[in-house]
Amino acid sequence: MWRAVASNALTLLIVALFLLGGVILFGQSTYRAAGPLTEAVCLRVQPGSNMSRVSADLEQRGAIANGMLFRVGADYSDKSDKLKAGAFLVPAGASMEEIVEIVTRGGASTCGTEVVYRVGVTRKTVQVRELDPATGRFVEVVSFNPAEEETPADYTRVRAEADTRYRIAVAEGVTSWQVMDSLNNIELLSGEISRPAEGALAPDSYEVRVGDTRESVIARMQEAQEILVAAAWESRAEDVPLNSPEELLILASIIEKETGVAEERRQVASVFANRLDRGMRLQTDPTVIYGVTEGVGVLGRGLRQSELRRETPWNTYVIAGLPPTPIANPGRASLEAAANPDETPYIFFVADGTGGHAFATTLAEHNQNVAKWRQIEAERANQ
Template identity: 35%
Template sequence: MKRRGCLVAAILALVLVAGAVFAGGMFGSATVEEDTPFIIPAGSSLTTVANKLEEEGLISSANGFLLRAKLLGGNDPIQAGEFALAKGMSQGEMLEAFQSGDVIRRFVTIPEGWPSIMVFEKLMAEPLLTGEIDVPPEGSLLPDTYDFERGESRQAVVERMQAAMDKYLAEAWAKRKPGIAVDTMRDALILASIVEKETGKPSERRMVAGLYSNRVKQGMLLQADPTIIYPITKGKPLGRRIRQSEIAAVNDYNTYTMVGLPKAPITNPGRESIAAVLDPAATSAVYMVADGTGGHKFAETLDEHNANVSEWYRLRRQRGEME
């Protein structure tokens, strides 16, 4: 009996091996010799995909691939996109990837404080995106890293950025502290855009927000240099010193010649600048000047501020930055 059992097991093993050989011959084989991107256009049928795989030398037989998919591949439809076919990948693994939508994701990063014109230029320069877009409204995009697929529309990416800003702003507004300087989400966004451009130090954001909040509440001129620059460059770096004529310019943005907030944001503020405006530091400061380290010195009185300004000029003379 023991010998008969061994014989049966051996016959079964031979049958399985023969079946595998037969199936392999019937289905053909994958021939992915190196990691290869493979694109499935929208609306492609399985037959179209099989033929494309064969044409690109990634399988030995389109008909075999189709037969295997019909018998062993399940009923899930294939999805469009760009897929990464790894070296040595089997036909079954290919089909599973196509059905699961395991596409290659690419990324675009929008830094905090980038104006919309620079976001526009970056998206238009991305060759893997498609379609035209207008420059998005200033302040409508949340700085972050976003993924996209090859062939996706630029407009779709912009809409994700805008949806992210709408969502975050609404959530942050709901948690705002009482007594803040702004009454609407729109004004919070505008003030946050000034805070974003006024300091490159994350640790200073709430203090800068507190200072500008004090000025808003007291009806003082905000006198924020970035609001002078925005109408000139649309938020891009000016690349030179601000001219006296520009300081004196009267427009809807220049807070040296108007009381209150600009008519619109001057950049796309990040989460932390928005949060700072909605929970500013408790301070009586209404003046600030650069301190030479990338940050600022804050003052409550004009005399104290003038002393800080004199110190800043002294540092600039030492560095040879003043004529």
């Protein structure tokens, strides 16, 4: 009798162990399988939250099928206590294992609200935008000019949220004074900075965090520009009339200020290269403007004849060759254009009314182009 009981008990134990093993295998398979989410979502994890709250939110949004299995999987992988606060993009079909990894690995938030401080050539703006998880594109919430408009409530609201991300976007062609002035007025940064050397900052988009020092942001911009200048200098054409990376940077800054048309940069560079080769003065208005403003603010008007004749270190109507410093912070494309100009016979160019320029080889051709431009200016003035 006891043998029968022991035999039955052993059989039940084997069956129970078999079933338990099946349950574990099923659980592991479900935990690692593609999830039910059909469209990406942005998951916000508040500071002080836990896996129980996160799993409930995920269940409610249809991202996981079983909250308990999600929590067990997180416990089993020793990640329950590694939950990070932030806003995280959960892609469509993400498994529970993948979602646990997303919310515990740390780093910057990958979705949600972003504030972009834009440093432009003529104005500064602050933009609040939200990432649309379905399209992966940002949607603008509000944009304002802090120097001219009151601070919107939406900006105040997102500044108070812990998972808001911040970015500083520096446009090509801004001066170092404009960057310094903008950084000094961004309240989430700390410390003080003096004006960096002109041309030493790479125009780009830089992610920052609350409490970052202004000095550290400038250092990142300088390091990025050093890399760009070195790469452009290394790849320069053999016959380019430049003697150093600094001269390359100076010429690139002039190209940057002369044209906003990407396709023209190498043509504009060719004009200046041809003039340098022939010992001609560059005679470019942006250098005259820099001589007037020295990069502080925007001139906001046309040049006067007296300013075109005034001798300053940057007035290329008066001085020979390149000015002593850059006149702005050029981007990668202008650096590459300065290093590798097009091969053209052009030594003149003037605006053509379309946003681009008309190029010429002879003074007679150039005078005709200038006359056309003056006519366009007169017609616009009478409209």
